[in-house]
Amino acid sequence: MPELHFPWIEVSILVPLFGALWIHLLGNRESVLQHAIAICGVTLALTVGELVDFVSIGSFEAHDHWLFLDWLFQRDIFVVDELSAFQLPLAALIFLVTVMSTLRTKAPRFSLKLTLISESLVLATFSCRSSWTLIALLIAATIPPYLELRSRQRCTRIYVLHMAVFALLLVVGFAWLNHAGGSSSQALIAGALLTAAALLRSGIFPLHLWMTDLFEKATFGTAILFTTPLVGAYAVMRLVLPMAPSWALQSIAVLSLVTAVYGGAMALVQREARRMFCYLLLSQSSLVLVGLELVTPIGLTGALCMWLSVGLSLTGFGITLRCIEARISRVSLADYHGLARQMPMLSGFFLLTGLASIGFPATVGFVGMELLIEGAVDVYPLVGTMVVIAAALCGITVLMAYFRVFTGHHNRTLVPMHARPAERVAVLILTLLILGGGLVPQPGVASRYHAAEALTRQRQTNPMTEQQVGEMEIETVAIGKHSAE
């Protein structure tokens, strides 16, 4: 396997981990937020370096040059491939902008230590492929939000119940898979358990209640960081996609589709901004899963593009809401707030990120959405129609939220509420990426297509799915011949 020129993967995982230790040693100093921003910035730089290095190698996958953890784990424990190469900088960026948009007054509530540990776990998860380590990391990542809920003295039952089931399903499913072996029919049961686990972590209807609960009870920042990197989708890609039969993937696609429409509709009836955001995220992240389960190169490319766009745009949308919430407490959508005059930059950014999340033209989400719908129509026209309906519902929600938060009211606030410098930088970084990715989409799409192709090939060479893929191809050819006649 090719090697990177520097141990980017392990250093990028260790930097936030040691950063958390550093923050712990600093205690409650005023400068702790700046330190956290610097650590997240360095981590982002490392992941970008990793991406550049990986692209320069031109291989499907690569591992670290030196392995610090070689004595502890097997050699190929952390690997970067075409799927994760883009997810790593995205995840690091999500953490950086979220920390940057934290007001100093709110820093004591939002645990920077746990955030950096979470970042380390997320980066390690995205750098790890199907193995017990990945499962351990997926389970470990659920602990920081739990600790925060506990420290805030909030009821943790819903979260613990769902995450315990998630962990149990993962462990039992993977153990069963290892026990049953690759070609056994018993592997189907193992696959079903792993699928259920991945769906639960993704918040697929009706297993989404932990997500709304987390947004209610945790800090907004933690909730954003736990949900927007779409770790559940990664679990699907690594654990389910390589071995699940086509009918199982189609079932996941149908469930995801129901969630997309349900989330879009529920977002529209919410009376509070956090919940609205939660359902919007649920709807859009489910669309990513719909594309992943289509298992056609076009659908998969669309899903991978959507993955990046949802991560970027909904993080931006979320941090804007968080900035507003940090100033005026929870944002009601039952009435109009008229904040545009006080915060013109954030209002524009809110609209831009909202539109990007629904795939509006000239934003990063547009081409991904087009590819996704195109791929869906190719497989099942009705699926394409439902995707369009979900997007339409989310579109109505986005503008409704914009109008409710920023217009319709003559605001009398005397205290300045404009964006602070760190918030402005975070907004500008995301804006440039959203518009840049929207106006010049070809490099991103080409790279995602390459990754999609490689993943499809991997699935075709897997002995558990090889036969089904072959059968599916024969069926497709037969249908093609029939329609031609």
Next chain:
Amino acid sequence: MNYLDTTFQALGTAVVASPAILLAILGLAALVNWQLSEATISRLTQAAVLFSLLPAIGILVIMLATGIRYVPIELGNWVSIPEQEFHFHLKFVFDRLSIPFLMLSCVLCGVVGAFTRRYLHREEGYRRFFLYYAVFFCGMVLSSLAGTIEALFVGWELVGLSSALLVAYFHERVNPVRNGQRVWSIYRLSDAAFLIAALMMHHLSGEGDFGGLMSSGVWPEGTAAISSTEALWVGSLLLVAAAGKSALFPFSGWLPRAMEGPTPSSAIFYGALSVHLGAFLLLRLSPILDASLTLQLMVIALGVVSAACGAVMSRVQNDIKVSLAYASLTQVGIIVVEIGLGLRYLALIHIIGHACMRTMQLLRAPTLLRDYNELENKIGTRLPHQAWAGAASLPASVQRWCYRFGYDRGFMDLALDKWIVRPFLQTFGWFDRLERRITDSISHEPSRESDRAEPHPEDLQNVA
């Protein structure tokens, strides 16, 4: 590429690039909070319109001189995956439909831009207006010249967003904002229908190029490359899209609401250009209508009903802009009937004439009211108003019903609220309550802190 092709390419690129550059400059200025002066914005806008209009005239002159009827401008692929034959082709077409519509858009946008310079002078939202205006102008140029269904969709979306934001231009009041939301909701539904139709066409014909869809000849002589049944399905979706955009029955409710925006935007967008975009779509894809008699009958029926409703409603409104908006609807209904009957050139001429006249009427509306007031003050009485002679022949109950129908704007908003919005809210409100019950029972306590969100905490000065 010969000299003529190079000239066409250069001029065509200028037509498309000019509004895009305007949008980029105004958008970038807004992004980095760069305060451009009113005069600069106005000059940039005028320049953008001129640099779009003059090359278009140049292309028209060359086309007339050389007898060329179809000029495609290829700007390459925006996105492509050659292995999967997926491409987003940037192709723009100058033909007998797009050139008149493009020139109409440029002229009316130019007129309204010049009018707005003084109308909104020293208004707080001057820059915002011109940013939305640039989005609209860009959308109109893209829609007019689109050579592929995807490019048409991009323009269509830009027009929709800018229209909704302009309706909500007066930010501090609730009513315009609610109306903007209403317009956007209708647009999103019609956009969804358009997107599904576009994908179906793409799926059926294998490409989004209009040349591929209309397998032979250029507009208006194309023939649809799909069967009659397929045409009926696709055409029905396109009809929904056109009805939403052109405020045809039963989506007319947004049209009077759109008049809440500033007068120049009402004039240009909802009185002249935006309402004709649906008719333009039907004209552009008219070969599909020809492929199915049922579809043609549906188009004619929709046009007749919309025109009749518009005529009744425009007569009983107490607001001049709303009355003019419904008068527009009547004409658009008639244009749709003409399209349904296959009278394409007549429909195109009708669009151009009607759009110009309606823009002038709407721009004149505020001053006309002032003139009427002065006139009535001077003569000391109301000006005489002649009722429609035919109304007297109708029974009193019918007259009353027509009045109520017109005054309540055809009960269309009420019907949409009752049959679509309310059931939707009830259904998902029920799901929301169900979720609350489940989470409450698992938590053994109220699970929603969000219930305690205050409507206006920003007023209390408890900000961070």
